[in-house]
Amino acid sequence: MQIAIDGPASSGKSTISKKIANMRGLLYLDTGAMYRVVTLAALQHKIDPSDEESVKQLLSQIKIHFETSDNGQLVFLNGENVTDTIRGNQVTNNVSAIAAQKLVREEMVKRQRDIAANHSIIMDGRDIGTVVLPDADLKVFLIATAEERANRRFKENQLRGIETDYRQLLEEIKHRDYLDSTRKESPLKKADDAIELDSTPLTIDQVVDTIVKWIDESNN
Numbered sequence: 704m705q706i707a708i709d710g711p712a713s714s715g716k717s718t719i720s721k722k723i724a725n726m727r728g729l730l731y732l733d734t735g736a737m738y739r740v741v742t743l744a745a746l747q748h749k750i751d752p753s754d755e756e757s758v759k760q761l762l763s764q765i766k767i768h769f770e771t772s773d774n775g776q777l778v779f780l781n782g783e784n785v786t787d788t789i790r791g792n793q794v795t796n797n798v799s800a801i802a803a804q805k806l807v808r809e810e811m812v813k814r815q816r817d818i819a820a821n822h823s824i825i826m827d828g829r830d831i832g833t834v835v836l837p838d839a840d841l842k843v844f845l846i847a848t849a850e851e852r853a854n855r856r857f858k859e860n861q862l863r864g865i866e867t868d869y870r871q872l873l874e875e876i877k878h879r880d881y882l883d884s885t886r887k888e889s890p891l892k893k894a895d896d897a898i899e900l901d902s903t904p905l906t907i908d909q910v911v912d913t914i915v916k917w918i919d920e921s922n923n
């Protein structure tokens with residue numbers, strides 16, 4: 704069983720994918736975290752995220768692994784727990800430049816397919832339905848308005864005690880959407896055979912229930 708969940712920033716992909724993974728006993732792979740880890744490694748090595756040659760050399764030195772803990776999934780870069788660091792502003796503001804590079808994408812897609820080869824899996828990202836798992840049993844393109852997505856991130860930050868400016872969040876989300884959907888390599892776009900789900904008016908549970916129903920239908 705392979706399930707692809709794609710969509711723009713903060714549309715709810717990871718929250719929903721994790722819940723469905725738990726309910727249906729699937730492995731969850733957060734492919735965005737992988738691009739974030741590469742971005743963090745570049746920043747740590749003081750490499751310009753758009754310097755393709757330096758990023759290429761760095762790639763072979765990057766080991767990424769995930770672990771499951773009581774607090775959710777942990778992400779490691781060469782054995783170091785970077786779960787929180789990769790969500791910081793510095794990584795978020797540079798990740799699209801790294802993710803636009805052909806060689807980075809080829810390497811990440813290879814690693815993602817290797818993982819998918821041995822597991823029943825739900826993967827979320829931008830190119831899962833179009834590139835990584837073109838034969839997935841179910842493909843969902845999860846969207847919400849930019850305003851609703853900024854609102855969700857704003858509330859999430861508030862809960863974590865992180866002060867953010869709503870307008871700035873909205874601009875950042877729109878900018879990342881633009882970069883991700885206009886890049887040459889594997890741009891963010893709905894696969895022809897994906898089902899689009901607009902989650903703007905929906906709760907997390909409503910989205911989960913809808914997708915679980917589609918999974919069960921695709922199994923029959």
Ligand code: CDP
Binds near residue numbers: 712738828879
């Ligand atoms: O959680 P959020 O939607 O903010 O982002 P993410 O899923 O962690 O992805 C971070 C960035 O990685 C995206 O803005 C894309 O530039 C890139 N990405 C990608 O290009 N392809 C994927 N399959 C997943 C993420």
Ligand code: CDP
Binds near residue numbers: 713716718910
């Ligand atoms: O992975 P992605 O960036 O697409 O989004 P996320 O990190 O899963 O979700 C962003 C925020 O929106 C989280 O705080 C979710 O709890 C929230 N969310 C929501 O309020 N309603 C939904 N229908 C989906 C997500």
